[in-house]
Amino acid sequence: MNVRAVEEAAVDWVWAHRDRFALGEDALAADGQVNRTWKPLGELTRVCASVSLCTPPSDPVRARVSDLLDFAWRQTREGELFPLMQSLEPFATYPLEVYAAFASAGFRHPGYEASAAVVARTRGWRLTEQYPTRRLGVLEAERHSGIPPHGTVPQALDRTWLGGLPEPWTFERAAGYALTHVVFHVTDWGGRPEGVPPGLADYLLHWLPPWLDTCLEARMWDLGCELLAVAASLPRPPGPDALDEAWLRLAAAQDPSGAIPEEGVVQDAAGEHPGIDPYDFTDCYHSTLMGVFAAALTTARLRDADHAGQGVPG
Incomplete structure (x- = not known):
C-alpha cells in the first residue's frame, strides 16, 4: 500500500479547493447555516492542526497545511469573529470548538478566551x-482554550456508546461516527494514543478491523477514513494484515484529482472517473x-515504528 500517495493527492485537492472553505457573508447571520459555513472551516482547521503536529517540519505536506491554517485563521479575521459569534449565541458550543482547533495550532485570541x-x-x-x-x-475545547473543563473525561467517556464496550454486532453507521470521535477526543486527535484506556484499547484492537472491513465493503469511504484514523490513534494499532487491504481499497476509491467521495464511486460509461471535479464539494x-x-x-x-527498529511495513 502507498499511504503517502493517498495523503499527498488529498492534500493537493484540499489546497486547490481552499476557497470553498472560506466564510461568506452569512457566517454571522441569524439564519445562517452553520453546517455550510463554520463546520467546513472548523474541520479544515482541525485536520490541518493535527497533521501539522505529526508531520516533520521538512515535509512539503507540513508547509502546505501550515499555509492552509494561515488561510483559515484569516477567514476569522485573526480571531475577531469569535467574540462576535459569542455575543450572538452565548451558550452555543460550536464557536469554542472551532476556536480550540486554532488554539491547538498556536492561533489565539486572548480577548475571546x-x-x-x-x-x-x-x-x-455547565x-x-x-x-x-x-x-x-x-471538554477538549475548554482545555485547549485555557478554560478549566467543567467535567472529567472518564465520566463523559463512560456515558458514550463506545465507553460501554457494546456488543460488537450493534455497530452501525451512527455508532461508527460516534466511536471515532470518542477516540479523537480522548487522544487529542491522534496526538496522545495513551489517552485510550487499556480495556477500551484491547476492545478496539479486536473489533476495529471487522468494522472497517464492513464499512469499506459497503463503500462508506468517509467512515472508513475515520476508522483508519482511529486505528492509527490506538496505543497498539492493528497489524498490517488488518490494514493493508483497507488502504488499497481506499486508494482505489480516490479520484485522480485527490478527492475521496463520502460513499460509492462516480464513474462514467467507460468506467473511468469523469472530469477534474467529479463530485460536488459537499459530497467529498x-x-x-x-x-x-x-x-x-x-x-x-509507521515512521515512529521504523525509528524504533520495528520495521512495520507500509
Missing part, C-alpha cells in the same frame, strides 16, 4: 444538555479531509 471563560463559569453553560460524545469534545470535502488525517497519522506511526 477571557470572555468565553466568563460564560463557561455559568450554570447555564448544564447544557449534550450527547456524551459532544460533551467530550467540549469531509471524506477527503479525513483521508488526509488518517494518512498523516498512519505515516507518523
Whole structure:
C-alpha cells in the first residue's frame, strides 16, 4: 500500500479547493447555516492542526497545511469573529470548538478566551444538555482554550456508546461516527494514543478491523477514513494484515484529482472517473479531509515504528 500517495493527492485537492472553505457573508447571520459555513472551516482547521503536529517540519505536506491554517485563521479575521459569534449565541458550543482547533495550532485570541471563560463559569453553560460524545469534545475545547473543563473525561467517556464496550454486532453507521470521535477526543486527535484506556484499547484492537472491513465493503469511504484514523490513534494499532487491504481499497476509491467521495464511486460509461471535479464539494470535502488525517497519522506511526527498529511495513 502507498499511504503517502493517498495523503499527498488529498492534500493537493484540499489546497486547490481552499476557497470553498472560506466564510461568506452569512457566517454571522441569524439564519445562517452553520453546517455550510463554520463546520467546513472548523474541520479544515482541525485536520490541518493535527497533521501539522505529526508531520516533520521538512515535509512539503507540513508547509502546505501550515499555509492552509494561515488561510483559515484569516477567514476569522485573526480571531475577531469569535467574540462576535459569542455575543450572538452565548451558550452555543460550536464557536469554542472551532476556536480550540486554532488554539491547538498556536492561533489565539486572548480577548475571546477571557470572555468565553466568563460564560463557561455559568450554570447555564455547565448544564447544557449534550450527547456524551459532544460533551467530550467540549471538554477538549475548554482545555485547549485555557478554560478549566467543567467535567472529567472518564465520566463523559463512560456515558458514550463506545465507553460501554457494546456488543460488537450493534455497530452501525451512527455508532461508527460516534466511536471515532470518542477516540479523537480522548487522544487529542491522534496526538496522545495513551489517552485510550487499556480495556477500551484491547476492545478496539479486536473489533476495529471487522468494522472497517464492513464499512469499506459497503463503500462508506468517509467512515472508513475515520476508522483508519482511529486505528492509527490506538496505543497498539492493528497489524498490517488488518490494514493493508483497507488502504488499497481506499486508494482505489480516490479520484485522480485527490478527492475521496463520502460513499460509492462516480464513474462514467467507460468506467473511468469523469472530469477534474467529479463530485460536488459537499459530497467529498469531509471524506477527503479525513483521508488526509488518517494518512498523516498512519505515516507518523509507521515512521515512529521504523525509528524504533520495528520495521512495520507500509
